[in-house]
Amino acid sequence: MLLAIDTSTALASVAVLDDERLLVELTWQVGPRHSSELFTRIELAMGMARLTPADLTGIAVASGPGSFNGLRVALSAAKAFAFARGLPVYAHPTLDVIAWGYAGAAQPVWAMLDAGRGQVYCAHYPTPVTSAMGWGPLDGYHILTPEELAMRVTGTALMCGEWRADTGQALASALGERAHWAVPVAPRRAAWLGELARPRATSGAADDILHLEPLYLRRPAVTQSRRARMGKGTASTAETPGE
Amino acid sequence: MSEPRSLPQPFRVLAIESSCDETGAAIVEDGRVIRANVLASSASIHARYGGVVPEIASRHQMQSLIPVLEETLSISGLGWDDLDLVAATYGPGLAGSLLVGLTAGKALALSRGLPFLGVNHLEAHIYASWLHTGPEGHTPADPKLPLLALVVSGAHTELVWIPRHGRYELLGQTRDDAAGEAFDKVARMLDLGYPGGPAIERAAQGADPAGIALPRAWIPGTHDFSFSGLKTHVSNLLRKLEEEGHEIPTRALAAAFQDAVVDVLARKTLAAARERGAREVLLAGGVAANLALRARLSELLAPEGIMLRFPPVALCTDNAAMIASAAYFHARAGERDTLDLDVRPDLTLPFAEGHA
Numbered sequence: 001m002l003l004a005i006d007t008s009t010a011l012a013s014v015a016v017l018d019d020e021r022l023l024v025e026l027t028w029q030v031g032p033r034h035s036s037e038l039f040t041r042i043e044l045a046m047g048m049a050r051l052t053p054a055d056l057t058g059i060a061v062a063s064g065p066g067s068f069n070g071l072r073v074a075l076s077a078a079k080a081f082a083f084a085r086g087l088p089v090y091a092h093p094t095l096d097v098i099a100w101g102y103a104g105a106a107q108p109v110w111a112m113l114d115a116g117r118g119q120v121y122c123a124h125y126p127t128p129v130t131s132a133m134g135w136g137p138l139d140g141y142h143i144l145t146p147e148e149l150a151m152r153v154t155g156t157a158l159m160c161g162e163w164r165a166d167t168g169q170a171l172a173s174a175l176g177e178r179a180h181w182a183v184p185v186a187p188r189r190a191a192w193l194g195e196l197a198r199p200r201a202t203s204g205a206a207d208d209i210l211h212l213e214p215l216y217l218r219r220p221a222v223t224q225s226r227r228a229r230m231g232k233g234t235a236s237t238a239e240t241p242g243e
Numbered sequence: 244m245s246e247p248r249s250l251p252q253p254f255r256v257l258a259i260e261s262s263c264d265e266t267g268a269a270i271v272e273d274g275r276v277i278r279a280n281v282l283a284s285s286a287s288i289h290a291r292y293g294g295v296v297p298e299i300a301s302r303h304q305m306q307s308l309i310p311v312l313e314e315t316l317s318i319s320g321l322g323w324d325d326l327d328l329v330a331a332t333y334g335p336g337l338a339g340s341l342l343v344g345l346t347a348g349k350a351l352a353l354s355r356g357l358p359f360l361g362v363n364h365l366e367a368h369i370y371a372s373w374l375h376t377g378p379e380g381h382t383p384a385d386p387k388l389p390l391l392a393l394v395v396s397g398a399h400t401e402l403v404w405i406p407r408h409g410r411y412e413l414l415g416q417t418r419d420d421a422a423g424e425a426f427d428k429v430a431r432m433l434d435l436g437y438p439g440g441p442a443i444e445r446a447a448q449g450a451d452p453a454g455i456a457l458p459r460a461w462i463p464g465t466h467d468f469s470f471s472g473l474k475t476h477v478s479n480l481l482r483k484l485e486e487e488g489h490e491i492p493t494r495a496l497a498a499a500f501q502d503a504v505v506d507v508l509a510r511k512t513l514a515a516a517r518e519r520g521a522r523e524v525l526l527a528g529g530v531a532a533n534l535a536l537r538a539r540l541s542e543l544l545a546p547e548g549i550m551l552r553f554p555p556v557a558l559c560t561d562n563a564a565m566i567a568s569a570a571y572f573h574a575r576a577g578e579r580d581t582l583d584l585d586v587r588p589d590l591t592l593p594f595a596e597g598h599a
């Protein structure tokens with residue numbers, strides 16, 4: 001029994017899977033309420049699957065990139081849950097989860113998430129692929145402007161994920177008919193995350209919760225603020241825009 | 244809080260604290276006996292920036308979370324079945340930092356089927372005085388309510404009357420800078436480094452402030468404080484000394500500044516204690532670690548027969564044991580939180596209106 005957790009953006013998803021099937025999936029617009037809404041949804045999903053925490057055998061988590069605070073909630077929840085029950089954790093980058101939904105596509109897949117500051121988090125996947133084992137991008141994860149991303153797309157591509165309207169327009173005008181667009185009502189689903197994690201549960205290749213961290217992709221920004229709320233000198237914020 | 248209920252004894256709380264630049268976990272019995280109290284800090288990283296950088300703090304907390312929890316359980320020698328409740332700070336503090344600890348606390352509670360309580364960090368500083376710190380077997384008396392609390396930290400300077408558990412009446416507060424904030428700012432002016440409180444205390448040790456007259460804001464007729472005038476005065480004095488080519492008497496200035504802050508805090512606390520007929524005064528918050536403040540307060544309160552309480556230095560600064568203690572007294576009143584509790588970065592003490 002696998003519990004899959006994804007609170008990478010304002011869209012969140014949790015799922016419970018057994019060895020063969022999806023038992024329950026809840027996908028909802030969480031907005032910035034990642035921590036307050038996650039646990040009631042996990043309780044609901046587990047209840048619907050008639051399971052208790054003691055029945056779980058592993059936790060899958062989407063590790064980013066995305067909203068820094070959203071990722072903190074997902075990773076913190078996954079690590080603490082796994083620690084308290086002695087369970088393995090399977091972390092998968094959020095872009096991998098998005099792209100996995102299109103693993104059977106005829107053309108190469110580009111998965112995107114809004115990164116703020118006029119940029120997107122993105123990665124490029126070789127398709128079609130049938131096995132989830134070893135699923136990952138061709139050349140890592142990037143932060144690019146739509147124009148920079150368009151330069152990297154050779155031939156045709158299937159664009160999937162979440163992006164701002166102006167990003168979509170910039171890409172569409174640069175790529176023209178070479179771009180195909182995947183715009184489902186749910187661009188990301190915890191069931192896909194569960195599919196990626198399941199073969200690892202069989203092979204026993206889990207992540208180390210002592211060292212597991214979100215895939216932030218951005219370095220922490222250091223800015224001075226006027227108010228020292230905690231009274232430990234100057235405070236600053238380094239959130240992703242649109243947080 | 245309502246009347247105490249009977250809880251299983253000992254009642255063990257596992258608490259998490261992550262409101263600023265620290266990651267703490269603790270297991271405390273009956274709100275008083277510390278079985279384990281572990282803290283990981285990123286303060287040395289922030290010192291390079293002259294203050295806490297929130298994004299660096301919360302990333303460090305994400306790294307420290309499991310090691311700190313693991314060490315806490317291992318030191319305590321206890322297992323999950325020995326625990327009765329999970330607690331975590333939900334405010335005030337930095338949003339990203341609070342999220343790490345609060346989310347972890349809720350996940351632990353859900354996964355082990357334990358009740359959960361979110362804790363107000365400021366209340367917890369007050370409850371640090373309930374923790375036993377003497378040699379094992381020694382059982383000190385609890386602070387006796389009603390009492391007067393002076394809550395002094397980098398963000399707070401408040402005189403609070405506490406008639407019973409859970410009730411807080413605000414008597415006075417700072418109108419501008421918090422005392423700890425003034426320490427940080429003046430420490431920076433004097434190039435003494437960060438955090439400012441301990442830096443100024445070190446520099447002032449044994450220094451003679453004679454000849455440096457600094458103003459004190461009494462704000463008569465109220466229990467309020469003000470420290471921005473003092474800070475500005477120090478800044479102007481430094482500029483004048485520099486313009487005239489004098490050497491800066493750093494240590495004497497640090498001593499004079501500390502004297503001025505401590506003098507105002509102590510005398511205004513005495514006035515409030517007299518007005519309320521307080522038998523006990525409780526010192527809480529990071530600035531409670533300042534030895535000059537403790538000395539001046541006991542010098543003023545002892546002749547009046549008023550008992551002064553303060554936690555040891557290690558429990559004045561942020562820690563998870565105090566979170567567990569505050570959670571115990573709320574749990575005893577029958578309180579529990581649901582798992583949809585969110586972080587409250589701007590939380591204050593839950594002040595009651597008027598008199599009890």
Ligand SMILES: [Zn+2]
Pocket residue numbers: 364368396528529560561
């Ligand atoms: Zn504090």
